[in-house]
Amino acid sequence: MKTVANFRQRARSAEQKAARRQRVLDDAESYFLEVGYEAFSLTQLAKRADVVKGTLYLYFQTKEELFLTLYEQSLERWSEAFIASLPNQLTSERYAELLYTTAMADGTFVPLLIRLEHVIEHNVAIDRLIASKRLFIGQVEAIAAKTSAALTLSSEQATEVVKTMGVLLIGATRSDQGPALDQEDLPLDVSALIESFASKPLFVKNAVRIIEGIRGEPANAQQSRT
Amino acid sequence: MKTVANFRQRARSAEQKAARRQRVLDDAESYFLEVGYEAFSLTQLAKRADVVKGTLYLYFQTKEELFLTLYEQSLERWSEAFIASLPNQLTSERYAELLYTTAMADGTFVPLLIRLEHVIEHNVAIDRLIASKRLFIGQVEAIAAKTSAALTLSSEQATEVVKTMGVLLIGATRSDQGPALDQEDLPLDVSALIESFASKPLFVKNAVRIIEGIRGEPANAQQSRT
DNA sequence: ATATAAATAACTACCAGTCATTTATATTGC
DNA sequence: GCAATATAAATGACTGGTAGTTATTTATAT
Numbered sequence: 185m186k187t188v189a190n191f192r193q194r195a196r197s198a199e200q201k202a203a204r205r206q207r208v209l210d211d212a213e214s215y216f217l218e219v220g221y222e223a224f225s226l227t228q229l230a231k232r233a234d235v236v237k238g239t240l241y242l243y244f245q246t247k248e249e250l251f252l253t254l255y256e257q258s259l260e261r262w263s264e265a266f267i268a269s270l271p272n273q274l275t276s277e278r279y280a281e282l283l284y285t286t287a288m289a290d291g292t293f294v295p296l297l298i299r300l301e302h303v304i305e306h307n308v309a310i311d312r313l314i315a316s317k318r319l320f321i322g323q324v325e326a327i328a329a330k331t332s333a334a335l336t337l338s339s340e341q342a343t344e345v346v347k348t349m350g351v352l353l354i355g356a357t358r359s360d361q362g363p364a365l366d367q368e369d370l371p372l373d374v375s376a377l378i379e380s381f382a383s384k385p386l387f388v389k390n391a392v393r394i395i396e397g398i399r400g401e402p403a404n405a406q407q408s409r410t
Numbered sequence: 411m412k413t414v415a416n417f418r419q420r421a422r423s424a425e426q427k428a429a430r431r432q433r434v435l436d437d438a439e440s441y442f443l444e445v446g447y448e449a450f451s452l453t454q455l456a457k458r459a460d461v462v463k464g465t466l467y468l469y470f471q472t473k474e475e476l477f478l479t480l481y482e483q484s485l486e487r488w489s490e491a492f493i494a495s496l497p498n499q500l501t502s503e504r505y506a507e508l509l510y511t512t513a514m515a516d517g518t519f520v521p522l523l524i525r526l527e528h529v530i531e532h533n534v535a536i537d538r539l540i541a542s543k544r545l546f547i548g549q550v551e552a553i554a555a556k557t558s559a560a561l562t563l564s565s566e567q568a569t570e571v572v573k574t575m576g577v578l579l580i581g582a583t584r585s586d587q588g589p590a591l592d593q594e595d596l597p598l599d600v601s602a603l604i605e606s607f608a609s610k611p612l613f614v615k616n617a618v619r620i621i622e623g624i625r626g627e628p629a630n631a632q633q634s635r636t
Numbered sequence: 637a638t639a640t641a642a643a644t645a646a647c648t649a650c651c652a653g654t655c656a657t658t659t660a661t662a663t664t665g666c
Numbered sequence: 667g668c669a670a671t672a673t674a675a676a677t678g679a680c681t682g683g684t685a686g687t688t689a690t691t692t693a694t695a696t
Contacts, residue, residue: 194660194675201675222529225651236677238654247652298528301588303448310591317600347606348616355581362527365536374543380573390574393623394616420642420693427642451684462644464687473685 192235205243208233213254217291221251221299248307251296255304256319258293262286263323270334276399279335280391283349284384287357294357297350341398348394356387418461431469434459439480443517447477447525474533477522481530482545484519488512489549496560502625505561506617509575510610513583520583523576567624574620582613 195204211233216224226247230237244250266286270279287294296304305313324346332342359381370378421430437459442450452473456463470476492512496505513520522530531539550572558568585607596604 192660192676196661196673196675222532226653227651237652238678239676241653242675301584301586302524302528305588306448310595313589314597314600317603321599321603348612351581351584351607351612351616352578353581354584355577355579358527358577358580360527362531363539369536371540373547374540377543377547381577386574386577390577390620390623394619397616397619397623418643418693422640422642422694452686453684463685464645465643467686468642 201243208235208240208243209250209254209257212250213292216254216295221295221303245309245312246307248304249309249312251299251304252308252312252316254292255296255300256316258290258296259320259323262290262293263327265290267327267330270330272333273336274334276335276392276395277388279331279395280349280388281384283391284353284387287353288384294353295361298354298357298361335395335399337399341401344398345395348398349391352387352390352394356390357383359383359386427469434461434466434469435476435479435483438476439518442480442521447521447529471535471538472533474530475535475538477525477530478534478538478542480518481522481526482542484516484522485546485549488516488519489553491516493553493556496556498559499562500560502561502618502621503614505557505621506575506614507610509617510579510613513579514610520579521587524580524583524587561621561625563625567627570624571621574624575617578613578616578620582616583609585609585612 195201208229212224212229215229215232219228224247226237226240230240233240240250244253266283269282269286274282308316324343328339328342328346331337331346332339335342335345337345359378360383362378421427434455438450438455441455441458445454450473452463452466456466459466466476470479492509495508495512500508534542550569554565554569554572557563557572558565561568561571563571585604586609588604
């Protein structure tokens, strides 16, 4: 049986390859938004992107490296959106709300952030990982600079706030990642429990507590180790 | 080729079946502690437990139900240990340290807690999930009761503290779940970043900020929704 | 001796990742 | 300007694994 002719165009130049890689990433992201992390398969992605699975490995070393790239792009996207959303002065509560809202508006960012250390960072080459961490450092710095002005904090305090907000965001949005059976036939005690872990108020309340806590601490005592 | 005789004893009574189930769980836990969640396979567990894979499905509906059971047992174990560790009066910092230390001392609890909503709760029957949530409610109540006395908080404030500590624990211990390449050939900026996310000080500092924040809030304004 | 159901082993349908082969396209020689 | 050759992008068949299913075997209670 002869192969059906399928006239596939090839990416030869660096630009063409970058463009194809990005096209795969775009297909991957829309597929990810549909099915989530655990159901995501490279075989399915290949079908969607109209290439064969082996081709994907010309552009990404592993499935996890593909996700790491998606994470990086979503981080940059969110970071830019969050910074743009911040006025020059606001309350810590409004700050927390904007952080939460912009982060959740990007359907990719939080689910990948949550899975970064557990799964994505395993099975990625160390150099790739270092590059990713450096991107992260840069984004934290950019957000911290804007935060320092917006919340009237020292630059050290602002960095502490930004890092801690990431930690809190991961913890608070965990409940959103459960199976989507919320208002069905759940008994009252269980649905009350779930409601008490609603991620937005959980995040905002504790973000305010932490920001005000940091604001109240003497600026020199930062970063004490145990 | 005839099957090699292997004289397998069978669990007939409910007691025998419960005992065998627990033996499988014990094997699963020691295997899990060795290889972690992602590398855990039922085929390997079966070999270790000296049964065939199909047998595991007589005792657990899915792999995730097995992990849910392990999680429940580790939750109860930790909850008991934490409560036992708490003196009648202590500072919020000491409280946070004890919570962190007892949680980390149990190698199973935190890694499974982190993966509960993302992976474990998917692929588990809804009734089983409800039972698990109720167990969780009970444990939160028990810890909150002791917390109320230990930190001199109202019962509502103590419940708020306990729930929030869980959220923070998940966020703060995330960095411990990354690949174990910390002090190798990492560049200084990256290893400094990783160090700045060391989970214990991250948890304790923010736990104190949150507990003191809750302590300072008017007791009636609890649980405002957005 | 018979009935029951625990345990088995072979099976399905998937998965990530690899690699020899095919072939589109850029480069080189005329 | 055109054809031959070299390059490497894309392919598809492959490996060795996974979770979960089920007809069959067989230990044990009745």
